[in-house]
Amino acid sequence: DTGVSQNPRHKITKRGQNVTFRCDPISEHNRLYWYRQTLGQGPEFLTYFQNEAQLEKSRLLSDRFSAERPKGSFSTLEIQRTEQGDSAMYLCASSGQGASGNTIYFGEGSWLTVV
Amino acid sequence: DAKTTQPNSMESNEEEPVHLPCNHSTISGTDYIHWYRQLPSQGPEYVIHGLTSNVNNRMASLAIAEDRKSSTLILHRATLRDAAVYYCILVVYGQNFVFGPGTRLSVLP
Numbered sequence: 001d002t003g004v005s006q007n008p009r010h011k012i013t014k015r016g017q018n019v020t021f022r023c024d025p026i027s028e029h030n031r032l033y034w035y036r037q038t039l040g041q042g043p044e045f046l047t048y049f050q051n052e053a054q055l056e057k058s059r060l061l062s063d064r065f066s067a068e069r070p071k072g073s074f075s076t077l078e079i080q081r082t083e084q085g086d087s088a089m090y091l092c093a094s095s096g097q098g099a100s101g102n103t104i105y106f107g108e109g110s111w112l113t114v115v
Numbered sequence: 116d117a118k119t120t121q122p123n124s125m126e127s128n129e130e131e132p133v134h135l136p137c138n139h140s141t142i143s144g145t146d147y148i149h150w151y152r153q154l155p156s157q158g159p160e161y162v163i164h165g166l167t168s169n170v171n172n173r174m175a176s177l178a179i180a181e182d183r184k185s186s187t188l189i190l191h192r193a194t195l196r197d198a199a200v201y202y203c204i205l206v207v208y209g210q211n212f213v214f215g216p217g218t219r220l221s222v223l224p
Contacts (some may be wrong), residue, residue: 004158041200042214043159056211091158093212103149104212106158115119 001028004107006092012113013082020078021110025094032075033104034067035091036060043091049075082114119203124219125191130168135188135218137203142183147206150177150188153217159202162188198222 005024013019017043025032030051035043046065047057051072061067064082069075089111095104120138127133139148149164163170163177165186172179176189190197202217 040216042200042216045211045213048211092163093158103161103164105161109158 004092004094004105006090006107008110009108010111010113012035012115015084015114016081018075018078018080019082021090021092021112023075023077023092023107025074026105027073029094029096029105030072031095031104032069033093033095034075034077035093035106036107037089037091038087046077046090072113077081079112080110084114087112087114119205121201121203121215121218123216124221126223127190127220128223129195130192133190133193133197133220133222134199135190135203135220136185137187138185138193139205140184140205142205143207145207148177148179148183148186149204149206149212149216150175151202151204152197153202154196156198159214162201164207193220193222195222195224 007022010037011019033048034046036046037043044060045058046061047067049069052069064080067077089109091106092111093104095102118141147164147166150162151159152162153159162174163175165177165179178187198221200217200219202214204212
């Protein structure tokens with residue numbers, strides 16, 4: 001399977017703990033995106049990378065959130081000191097250069113439940 | 116952010132065609148119209164996209180109004196597996212995909 005891969009698929013954590021999600025994009029894609037989705041809502045943009053450079057961050061990405069893409073391949077999204085409001089599905093997507101006409105391809109998502 | 120307007124929900128009978136509308140009156144000349152769908156507990160899945168001309172692929176057809184201020188996603192024969200949330204998105208050059216709440220399509224057997 002050469003699609004976007006996300007791990008773990010599900011994570012239950014206690015409030016205040018740190019969690020990290022990993023995303024492996026489609027290999028030839030240089031753009032990588034993170035989105036967050038809560039029940040009944042469409043995905044909300046968090047941040048995106050072009051190669052290893054983080055080019056844009058949403059205001060939704062508070063100081064407790066950090067994303068990296070150290071070698072321009074896989075990416076990690078870390079949430080520090082989790083809160084119950086962080087419970088959501090975290091989606092990763094990737095695309096080739098120039099995402100206007102190009103499509104973006106999503107992974108299956110990582111579900112986070114903060115208890 | 117580019118804006119689209121879609122009905123919250125629609126129903127269709129199995130094996131009948133479905134027309135999912137989308138209004139995007141603020142579209143500019145270089146904006147692409149993309150459609151994605153999301154099945155329960157899965158990430159969004161690409162369906163189709165276009166710029167000015169109507170487009171067909173194995174999943175669906177996209178009909179774009181002449182003034183480009185609206186478009187319609189056409190599923191030619193709905194199946195139960197087509198029950199999903201369908202998102203119409205304007206992709207503005209250099210910006211990211213902005214999702215609205217989409218249309219929840221129910222397919223009745």
